Amino acid sequence: MTTGVQSGATASRFSRSDLMVVAAAREIHDGEMVFVGMRLPMIAFVVAKRTHAPGAVGLFENGVMRDTPASELLYTMSDPPNLLKASYCGDMLSVMSLLQQGRVNVGFLGAAEVDRFGNLNTTWGSRDAQPIRLPGSGGACDIASLSQRTVVLLEHTRQRLVSRVGHITSPGNGTGNGWRRGQGLPLRSGPSAVITTMGVLRFGEDGEAYLASVHPGVSVEDVLSNTGWTLKVAEDLAVTPEPDAAALAVIRELDPNRFWTKS
Amino acid sequence: MMGITSSKLISMQQAIAEHVPSGSMVLLGAQLEAMIPFAAGHEIIRQGRRDLTLVGPISDMLFDQMIGAGCVSRVMAAWVGNVSAGMGYCFRRAVERSIPRAIETVDHTNLTIALALHAAAMGVPFMPTYTTLGSDLLKRNANLCEFHSPVNEERLVAVRALRPDVAVVQVQRADASGNAHLWGNLGVAIDGARASRKVIVVAEEIVAPEVIASDPNRTLIPGFLVTAVVHEPCGAHPSSVIGYYGRDHAFFHEYHDQTRELDGFERWSNRWIAEVPSRAAYLQQLGEPRAGNLRVREHAFSAPVDFGF
Numbered sequence: 001m002t003t004g005v006q007s008g009a010t011a012s013r014f015s016r017s018d019l020m021v022v023a024a025a026r027e028i029h030d031g032e033m034v035f036v037g038m039r040l041p042m043i044a045f046v047v048a049k050r051t052h053a054p055g056a057v058g059l060f061e062n063g064v065m066r067d068t069p070a071s072e073l074l075y076t077m078s079d080p081p082n083l084l085k086a087s088y089c090g091d092m093l094s095v096m097s098l099l100q101q102g103r104v105n106v107g108f109l110g111a112a113e114v115d116r117f118g119n120l121n122t123t124w125g126s127r128d129a130q131p132i133r134l135p136g137s138g139g140a141c142d143i144a145s146l147s148q149r150t151v152v153l154l155e156h157t158r159q160r161l162v163s164r165v166g167h168i169t170s171p172g173n174g175t176g177n178g179w180r181r182g183q184g185l186p187l188r189s190g191p192s193a194v195i196t197t198m199g200v201l202r203f204g205e206d207g208e209a210y211l212a213s214v215h216p217g218v219s220v221e222d223v224l225s226n227t228g229w230t231l232k233v234a235e236d237l238a239v240t241p242e243p244d245a246a247a248l249a250v251i252r253e254l255d256p257n258r259f260w261t262k263s
Numbered sequence: 264m265m266g267i268t269s270s271k272l273i274s275m276q277q278a279i280a281e282h283v284p285s286g287s288m289v290l291l292g293a294q295l296e297a298m299i300p301f302a303a304g305h306e307i308i309r310q311g312r313r314d315l316t317l318v319g320p321i322s323d324m325l326f327d328q329m330i331g332a333g334c335v336s337r338v339m340a341a342w343v344g345n346v347s348a349g350m351g352y353c354f355r356r357a358v359e360r361s362i363p364r365a366i367e368t369v370d371h372t373n374l375t376i377a378l379a380l381h382a383a384a385m386g387v388p389f390m391p392t393y394t395t396l397g398s399d400l401l402k403r404n405a406n407l408c409e410f411h412s413p414v415n416e417e418r419l420v421a422v423r424a425l426r427p428d429v430a431v432v433q434v435q436r437a438d439a440s441g442n443a444h445l446w447g448n449l450g451v452a453i454d455g456a457r458a459s460r461k462v463i464v465v466a467e468e469i470v471a472p473e474v475i476a477s478d479p480n481r482t483l484i485p486g487f488l489v490t491a492v493v494h495e496p497c498g499a500h501p502s503s504v505i506g507y508y509g510r511d512h513a514f515f516h517e518y519h520d521q522t523r524e525l526d527g528f529e530r531w532s533n534r535w536i537a538e539v540p541s542r543a544a545y546l547q548q549l550g551e552p553r554a555g556n557l558r559v560r561e562h563a564f565s566a567p568v569d570f571g572f
Contacts, residue, residue, distance in 0.1 A: 038346070061373050062295040062448035075347040075512045076323075078297035080505045083447045084563055091449040092295075092320070092377045100374070100393060123370060123399070133358040135344030135351065137400060138321060139373035145394040171397035183397035184409075184418030 014243050016197045017261040018251055019215055020153055021047060022243040023195045024108060027151045031055040032105035033098070035143050039260055040153055041108035042074045047250045059104060061139040063090045073254050096139075099146045102186055107147035109140045111154050113165045116209050116229045117179075118172025118191030120144060120152060121165040137169050144170035145185055149192035156196035156226050163229040173207030198223045200240055204232070213238040270439040271492045275542065278463050278491045279306045282429050285313045290380070290430040290459055292322030293452040296346050297505065298433040298445070299325050300465050302498035302542040308332040309536060318380075318427050320373045320451060323502060324518055327351030330366060331528045332536070339369040339406075339425065341376050347512055348519035353528055362525060370400050375407060375422045377451045382424035383458035389421035396420060430459035432484065433499045435506055437466040441489025442475040442482050447505040453483050461490040467507050469494045478568065495542050497554065508557040 024044035030053040036045045045058050046069035058066040060077040065088040072081040113121040125132040144150050172191040194201040202212040210232035255261050292299045304325045316337040317326050324345040331353030344351040356362040378390040395401040406423040432452050437443040443464050456462045501514035522528040539545040
């Protein structure tokens, strides 16, 4: 799947994954502490470090903290290139303690399902009405519970963007504004953005998601017809900025065989 | 050499035979995606253990293999699958269709598994946390109990202590008494070893006690906690052991592709577990070119520290 097709000149220059990586990188501000997570966000962290956020610090739940980006593509956060020249290697609680203190600015997650209030399910899915057991939380529930901002990346389909998740693995805004506080979750924590293959969703004061930007070549109608509830659309709806050459160069250098960023 | 120490060095076969009986609660994969004791897991499968409770944060595809082999009646983990490839098909077959047997899943998060082991390591019944508040994990896991803080107005979750019967911990090097040096990401290895009734250390290298004693800050598992020491080079393949070998990414993806169906898993398991009686035989089957490609290409030694006075 290649985006930018409609605009001709940019056809096949970047993939949807590239666009999502760069959108994710933009969620990282310079100097922030970032719970990096898996897959595309591992690349997004490096892009951010090497472009606009050189002072960002990456935290990994296996016990690794880095203030320089890993030099090679990571398949998992515990791969040797993520340990070499790390700023810190320790145990899980030494990293999770910083998360629980509220010192982590942003955490990245994937999900099988996200709902209109940003709740995530990675425990139970379904296919043809049959339940499918998914791998589970890992550190996702911890990140969603405790980081100041949570950013979710997933494919945009009606099966994945649902009105209400079947199982809350990782809490978003529950049933709306005030729910997190009512559950006892820390103040100044919660969902910030959902970056999909079609656009970027953000959350209003009511705790509900709205469409903040569409990716180049994607129409609002496409987004709405692929969303499992009546998605609100921002009055100042934007088009997600295309990846620039500098960001694409970092992605190509890191993932030369396009293992994570092909489609 | 000082002190009275006796060698705890035994074979993997003996360590599993003596210390991992059926019905045990076993901690494996404490260092997440790195240093997963696959050789130990495969020996557990070969010895036909049943009704194990597996404990770990993720354990990558080792838990999937042990579930597929029918060794497991319960999993207490944050995540079960194949980290770089996706889902674990044996886990799915067991949970969805009771193949080869039904298993109970007790869903944790990485932090709650870490706190459960930390509580046991600290000798207290629980540790408090905010994580899982509002989630369905809290509702469905009886080891997570909401309570009102006795010192302020907050609601918290008590994570019940978890005390495995045995922890199997992969390390870089140990002496024969079990004093172990490990480095890289540590995950829940330190608390896991302290929390467990028995500890099996699986080491890439056995070194003289003087080597271990030269850097006590790196002795993350003291030998007096260790029940048995197994010398098993390449015992964590296909996961990585930093300083010794990298991760065999393709091996994880091949397993994923080949085990979508039950008969595929059985073929894989026969080839890589049942028909290879030892890790040495496994490595022979893996072949030197593949093993060689994973070895350290460029050493990166840390600067020595000075314990002189």
